[in-house]
Amino acid sequence: xxxxxxxxxxxxxxxxxxxxxxxxxxxxxxxxxxxxxxxxxxxxxxxxxxxxxxxxxxxxxxxxxxxxxxxxxxxxxxxxxxxxxxxxxxxxxxxxxxxxxxxxxxxxxxxxxxxxxxxxxxxxxxxxxxxxxxx
Amino acid sequence: xxxxxxxxxxxxxxxxxxxxxxxxxxxxxxxxxxxxxxxxxxxxxxxxxxxxxxxxxxxxxxxxxxxxxxxxxxxxxxxxxxxxxxxxxxxxxxxxxxxxxxxxxxxxxxxxxxxxxxxxxxxxxxxxxxxxxxxxxxxxxxxxxxxxxxxxxxxxxxxxxxxxxxxxxxxxxxxxxxxxxxxxxxxxxxxxxxxxxxxxxxxxxxxxxxxxxxxxxxxxxxxxxxxxxxxxxxxxxxxxxxxxxxxxxxxxxxxxxxxxxxxxxxxxxxxxxxxxxxxxxxxxxxxxxxxxxxxxxxxxxxxxxxxxxxxxxxxxxxxxxxxxxxxxxxxxxxxxxxxxxxxxxxxxxxxxxxxxxxxxxxxxxxxxxxxxxxxxxxxxx
Numbered sequence: 001x002x003x004x005x006x007x008x009x010x011x012x013x014x015x016x017x018x019x020x021x022x023x024x025x026x027x028x029x030x031x032x033x034x035x036x037x038x039x040x041x042x043x044x045x046x047x048x049x050x051x052x053x054x055x056x057x058x059x060x061x062x063x064x065x066x067x068x069x070x071x072x073x074x075x076x077x078x079x080x081x082x083x084x085x086x087x088x089x090x091x092x093x094x095x096x097x098x099x100x101x102x103x104x105x106x107x108x109x110x111x112x113x114x115x116x117x118x119x120x121x122x123x124x125x126x127x128x129x130x131x132x133x134x135x
Numbered sequence: 136x137x138x139x140x141x142x143x144x145x146x147x148x149x150x151x152x153x154x155x156x157x158x159x160x161x162x163x164x165x166x167x168x169x170x171x172x173x174x175x176x177x178x179x180x181x182x183x184x185x186x187x188x189x190x191x192x193x194x195x196x197x198x199x200x201x202x203x204x205x206x207x208x209x210x211x212x213x214x215x216x217x218x219x220x221x222x223x224x225x226x227x228x229x230x231x232x233x234x235x236x237x238x239x240x241x242x243x244x245x246x247x248x249x250x251x252x253x254x255x256x257x258x259x260x261x262x263x264x265x266x267x268x269x270x271x272x273x274x275x276x277x278x279x280x281x282x283x284x285x286x287x288x289x290x291x292x293x294x295x296x297x298x299x300x301x302x303x304x305x306x307x308x309x310x311x312x313x314x315x316x317x318x319x320x321x322x323x324x325x326x327x328x329x330x331x332x333x334x335x336x337x338x339x340x341x342x343x344x345x346x347x348x349x350x351x352x353x354x355x356x357x358x359x360x361x362x363x364x365x366x367x368x369x370x371x372x373x374x375x376x377x378x379x380x381x382x383x384x385x386x387x388x389x390x391x392x393x394x395x396x397x398x399x400x401x402x403x404x405x406x407x408x409x410x411x412x413x414x415x416x417x418x419x420x421x422x423x424x425x426x427x428x429x430x431x432x433x434x435x436x437x438x439x440x441x442x443x444x445x446x447x448x449x450x451x452x453x454x455x456x457x458x459x460x461x462x463x464x465x466x467x468x469x470x471x472x473x474x475x476x477x478x479x480x481x482x483x484x485x486x487x488x489x490x491x492x493x494x495x496x497x498x499x500x501x502x503x504x505x506x507x508x509x510x511x512x513x514x515x516x
Contacts, residue, residue: 001247045271127494
């Protein structure tokens with residue numbers, strides 16, 4: 001009953017055990033990896049813990065208000081940005097412990113050689129709304 | 136079609152089917168079928184006894200379904216067991232549903248979802264909207280819960296404390312889609328209180344009535360949090376407060392004290408005061424001492440420290456706080472408040488900012504950030 005964001009990073013996270021970039025995996029390894037993620041999401045939907053999941057393109061654009069009567073300023077993509085978000089999954093679980101357990105499972109998705117990649121995932125709780133005030 | 140009537144009849148009908156021996160999941164399906172049939176038939180041909188009509192149709196649906204996949208012998212047994220038609224007592228069956236839906240084998244979120252569905256009669260979509268999850272997710276959560284309790288028989292009275300915890304969870308969910316969950320919790324707890332004679336049920340009902348009564352004063356029109364001391368007490372629902380106090384008094388008179396009654400007593404003392412200054416903090420501290428005796432927890436002790444700070448001054452509050460783990464939720468916020476009252480705005484500002492970083496919800500975070508900003512502006516002169 002608390003929502004958590006499982007955040008996947010392109011860069012910026014601590015190095016995983018096997019850091020072979022995905023573009024150097026075999027077709028089968030990529031398929032196995034994606035299947036693992038999809039099965040994981042499907043299982044969470046069945047257990048009533050799934051909320052949302054999306055993947056994001058690596059390249060983004062910074063946008064800023066350009067001033068009165070002027071178009072927005074854009075710049076980038078910033079190739080050196082150290083922390084690009086690859087995608088996310090939102091779960092709704094009973095406890096922080098359960099969220100950690102699931103993040104651990106997701107981190108075990110198979111990579112090159114079919115072995116778990118031990119990917120680092122960032123786990124962040126959502127802000128809830130105001131519960132009953134205890135005075 | 137009177138949707139409220141259908142919703143109020145649903146748990147009783149479901150309870151009767153389950154008591155007659157229907158498997159919970161199958162009974163639920165049959166009741167849903169009967170409701171669909173009612174929506175179709177009633178406008179043109181309203182029944183004299185809506186509940187009896189629903190029981191009859193649902194039971195037939197259940198038998199049809201059973202016939203399809205169960206042995207003939209089982210079916211004949213069930214038909215033999217069918218009691219003669221006539222008015223059925225509803226309270227006991229609904230009560231059993233409360234216990235089944237709050238069964239300890241369910242996770243809290245499953246118990247809450249099942250209770251809203253089976254006892255509250257809400258649709259899966261309504262529950263999913265209230266909890267901001269996809270409907271498919273909520274449907275699976277509910278069907279898993281149904282499977283979990285399917286083997287559970289109705290031969291033991293359940294644990295009242297578990298039912299009350301689930302109802303309190305429903306009340307504390309602030310989300311609202313189509314359904315106001317706090318109001319739903321009040322309705323369900325009222326129903327439970329009417330069916331069962333138990334001082335803690337009255338305690339919970341009093342507590343949530345008293346909290347609910349003050350809801351309008353708790354947030355400003357822009358959604359920001361208004362602390363208790365600054366709330367416009369004219370916005371409080373005085374009728375609900377009066378009702379909560381009467382329910383609490385009759386529960387306390389039975390001399391079987393429990394944690395919900397004590398919390399309700401504290402809430403009543405807040406609600407009773409015409410202004411924040413008139414709050415009887417000394418008596419509130421006494422109730423917190425009682426709560427520490429019967430349901431000790433770090434959170435209770437933290438709240439007690441707040442009350443001590445009001446009753447005996449900020450130094451006494453800080454002393455009460457000293458023995459508690461600083462990592463406790465709201466610990467920094469309480470410490471900030473006490474330091475400010477003790478005339479140390481610098482420490483208070485730092486603690487408010489720290490509390491804002493660890494707040495668990497937006498309204499609280501924003502409120503604490505404003506407190507820190509207010510003191511920082513003061514310090515800058």
